[in-house]
Amino acid sequence: MIYLDHHATTPCDPRVVEAMLPWFTERFGNAGSVEHAMGREAAEAVEAARAEVAALIGAAPSEIIFTSGATESNNLAILGAARFAKGLGDERRRVITLATEHHAVLDPVAALESEGFEPVVLPVQADGLLDPAILAEAMRGPTLLVSIMAVNNEIGVVQDLAGLGRMVKAAGAAFHVDAAQASGRIPFNVSEIPADLVSLSAHKMYGPKGIGALYLRRRPRMRIAPLVAGGGQERGLRSGTIPVPLIVAFGEAARLARAEGPVESLRLRAQAVRLLGLLRAEIPTLQLNGHADRRVSGNLNLTFPEGTAAAILAAAPDLCLSSSSACTSGPDGAVGPSHVLTALGLSADAAQRSLRIGLGRFTSASDIETAAASLAAAARRAAAAARAAAA
Numbered sequence: 001m002i003y004l005d006h007h008a009t010t011p012c013d014p015r016v017v018e019a020m021l022p023w024f025t026e027r028f029g030n031a032g033s034v035e036h037a038m039g040r041e042a043a044e045a046v047e048a049a050r051a052e053v054a055a056l057i058g059a060a061p062s063e064i065i066f067t068s069g070a071t072e073s074n075n076l077a078i079l080g081a082a083r084f085a086k087g088l089g090d091e092r093r094r095v096i097t098l099a100t101e102h103h104a105v106l107d108p109v110a111a112l113e114s115e116g117f118e119p120v121v122l123p124v125q126a127d128g129l130l131d132p133a134i135l136a137e138a139m140r141g142p143t144l145l146v147s148i149m150a151v152n153n154e155i156g157v158v159q160d161l162a163g164l165g166r167m168v169k170a171a172g173a174a175f176h177v178d179a180a181q182a183s184g185r186i187p188f189n190v191s192e193i194p195a196d197l198v199s200l201s202a203h204k205m206y207g208p209k210g211i212g213a214l215y216l217r218r219r220p221r222m223r224i225a226p227l228v229a230g231g232g233q234e235r236g237l238r239s240g241t242i243p244v245p246l247i248v249a250f251g252e253a254a255r256l257a258r259a260e261g262p263v264e265s266l267r268l269r270a271q272a273v274r275l276l277g278l279l280r281a282e283i284p285t286l287q288l289n290g291h292a293d294r295r296v297s298g299n300l301n302l303t304f305p306e307g308t309a310a311a312i313l314a315a316a317p318d319l320c321l322s323s324s325s326a327c328t329s330g331p332d333g334a335v336g337p338s339h340v341l342t343a344l345g346l347s348a349d350a351a352q353r354s355l356r357i358g359l360g361r362f363t364s365a366s367d368i369e370t371a372a373a374s375l376a377a378a379a380r381r382a383a384a385a386a387r388a389a390a391a
Helices: 012-021 035-058 070-087 104-113 132-137 161-170 245-283 311-312 337-341 347-351 365-390
Strands: 063-069 096-097 118-122 143-149 174-179 197-201 212-216 297-303 356-358
Touching: 012 118, 012 245, 035 245, 070 104, 070 143, 070 174, 070 197, 070 212, 096 104, 096 132, 104 118, 104 311, 118 132, 132 245, 143 161, 161 174, 161 197, 212 337, 245 337, 245 365, 311 356, 311 365, 347 356
Parallel strands: 096 118, 096 143, 143 174, 174 197
Antiparallel strands: 063 212, 197 212, 297 356
């Protein structure tokens, strides 16, 4: 099996697993039990990990709130910011996001309508990028919050966060960034990107599932309301017993990403170029979705001329990749046309002929060669089957 679905999840780096395991066994103390040595040891480990996560994005450790993952962080940021502002008597109700956002952003934004807010979902250009003029027009009305994804989880497009963020702040609105696909993959520093809130996820950067973080700017201070009531952990914003093993692992994953990310990015970019070249040699009309250059290393989102993505996947059982976001499959396992691709202007038929490829840390040069041959052969078989069915 060749794993090419690193936007869905990444394998836990063995070094991350090694750092995490002792905190499940001999170091099992509760970080809230600071009256004894084991509790204090756990609390110190949590703070060391918090410092590593903060360093990855240029933040202060006190600005990092641990959550269960980016979905919770997105909900805490969007719902928490909106409800806190409303509770203070802020009359602004407009909350802006993009049509290509993850559903973990689109759904809470939509849910705010029932609480008296005004959700605004902006279109993107055919390359997946937001036209700044569209954002400027949307912010002509009093705007409370703008949420823009750093790196799209399907097409890999990297938005101009610094420029867009400056526009948001000039309009007096709060700025939230879903950086789950960005942290550890592209340079991302909150001293350069004027974000008030940033969502992170460990399992997108070779850490474990079930742990994430929310960056909450302290200067100037960003205020949000908690979604969970309880013991008051994480500055009262995310109550619940702190999962020390997962947090330690997140810290190690962040440390590795900061140390190795730049070199890794160059290698993945070269591998993506190689894979695309091999595929286009066999399928010249293959279409690359999203901006050709402003995209994260290792991402290819491709529309094939014939045959559905499902048929291609069935014809290549040795490859692990997907036709859209792993988070948008239905309860029966069915996957509809990607809302990201249709937002780019692709027809439902073209979207159903599209595959997302995500290369990663452990993808080898031989994997690229083998995957290209297997995928091209599968595409030919799927195309032949489609022609036969149409005859």
